[in-house]
Amino acid sequence: MSTTTKYGAIIIGSGQGGTPLARALAEAGYNTALIEREHIGGCCVNDGCTPTKTMIASGRVAHLSRLGPEYGVHMAGPSKSVRRNEVTIDMTKVRQRKRDIASFVGERTLNVVMGDGSQRVVSGETIVINTGCRPVVPPLKGLEKVDRPRILDSTSIMELGEVPEHLVVVGGGYIGVEFGQLFRRLGARVTIVHRGGQLLPREDKELADALLDIFREDHIAVHLETTPTGVSSGAKGSFDVSIRDKYGEAVLKDASHILFAAGRVPNTERLNAAVAGVKTDAKRYVVTNEFLETSAPGIYAIGDIRGPPAFTHISYDDFRVLRSALLPSPQTASKLSVKDRLVAYVAYTDPQFAHVGLHEHEAREKFPDRTILTAQMPMTYVARALETAETRGAMKAVVDGDTGHILGFSCLGAEGGELMSVVQVAMIGNLHYQKLQDAVLAHPTFAESLNNLWGSLR
Known part of the structure; x- marks a missing residue:
């Protein structure tokens, strides 16, 4: 039987929460082990936020290059013959710009497979599960006949060395x-x-429909209420994707690649959590309370493994919450909690789709006895958007009519994430919406539009 190595703390998974927690515990004097299957830093810095947003920046440069003549900027001199499609993409350059670990064998005891294939048994007084989630590729008839490099998920698509001829994306999240x-x-x-x-099923329909209009304006084909049913061989090495919608069956011809972006699953199936007394739910997410404690004493969980919302900043906030419990300090008057925290996020479409707090339907469901007001304003009403020719989209706010407090805010617009952050700070400060309405904001800025939004409250 293997000798068990004992630690004060063991972190399973090096993500946005696990890495700083391991460092904080080690600096506090804990004998700490960090177990990671793939790469230090987790999804965000390696194949999530950081690389995807650098690639999106490349896409925006290509987009603006095509629009240059509309701004009076020409790539080949002043000739009016410069066409919108005269942009060359070096996909290798774009790609270069971004470029089973453990299972429980007992109470707070793990078997770890090392990089060289050897195994070690470790135990810890405190164990934190931070194993995250991974993309899921659903079973699809005929998919096994497609060349594997043409079947993509959110990680492998960033390793493409060429631009696909025809990319079919399964999932509109x-x-x-x-x-x-x-x-x-x-x-x-x-x-x-x-x-x-x-598109974006969690969001308010008005803004989701506006994003759909933008996509169709940009010549992206979108099929809603549609399910892929299979793939078959197409012409010249391509493949066809069969789909079904409310009108019947159809075929998407000549796909070169298919991206599955319809969901993620938690990395718990090999964790053998039940042996350690750690409960999981029907979808295999680890169940925790508001202090991130699992059902097993001394074992905690942070990040995506706990279930939605699966955002990097949520994982990092989990780290702060757990640090306050494991390493109390005079600066932390009481143990922090994840209960009722204000969740904000941004989808980096162009224009950006940002949201914080409650959507309208959520506010009406949560506060059935209160007066719920909404304000909506198109980006065409924003002076800075007109100046920069970035007028697509709209913003929407949800307000408690009885108190004047802002309950939620969404923005589909240029710099939507920054606009949302301004409103988020107001919400954190529990400010009345009139504080933003009456604020003297610099002109001309996107944030200045927050003076005018509230005039449409209904």
Whole structure:
């Protein structure tokens, strides 16, 4: 039987929460082990936020290059013959710009497979599960006949060395819309297949429909309430994707690549959590309370493994919450909690789609006895948007009519994430919406529009 190595703390998974927690515990004097299967830093810095946003920046440069003549900027001199499609994409350059670990064998005891194939048994007084999630590729008839490099997920699509001829995106959530627009801008023909009735199904329908209009204006084909049913061989090495919608069966011809962006699953199936007394739910996410404690004493969970919302900043906030419990300090008056925290996020489409707090339907469901007001304003009313020719989209706010407090805010617009952050700070300060309405904000800025939004409250 292997000798068990004992630690004060063991972190399973090096993500945005696990890495700083391991460092904080080690600096506090804990004998700490960090177990990571793939790469230090987790999804965000290696194949998530950082690399995708650098690629999206490349896509925006390609987009603006095509629009140059509309701004009076020409790539080949002043000739009016410069066409919108005269942009060359070096996909190798774009790619270069971004470029089973452990299972429980007992109470707070793990078997770890090392890089050289050897195994070690470790135990810890405190164990933190931070194993995250991974993309799921659903079973699809005929998919096994497609060359593996043409079957993509959110990680492998960033390793492409060429722009796809025709990219079929399965899923119209945050990942699907970001990559769909990116590769359209890089020159691919793009078709999005989404089983829901709107893109970004969690968002307010008015803004989701506005994003749909933008995508169709940019010549991205979008099929809503549609499910892929199979693939078959096409012409010249391509393949066809069969789909089904409310009208019947159809075929998307000549796909070169298919991206599955329809969901992620938690990395718990090999964790053998039950042996350690750690409960998981029906979808295999680890169950925790508001202090991130699992059902097993001394074992905690942070990040995506706990379930949605699966955002990097949520994982990092989990780190702060858990640090306050494990390493109390005079600066932390009481143990922090994840209960009722204000969740903000941005989908990096162009224009950006940002949100914080409650959507209208959520506010009405949560506060049925209160007066819920909404304000909506198109970006065409924003002076800075007119000056920069970035007028697509709209913003929407949800307000408690009884107190004047802002309950939620969404923006589909240029610098939507920055606008959202201004409102988020106001919400953190529990400010009345009139504080933004009456604020003297610099002109001309996008934030200045927050003076005018509230005039449409209904």
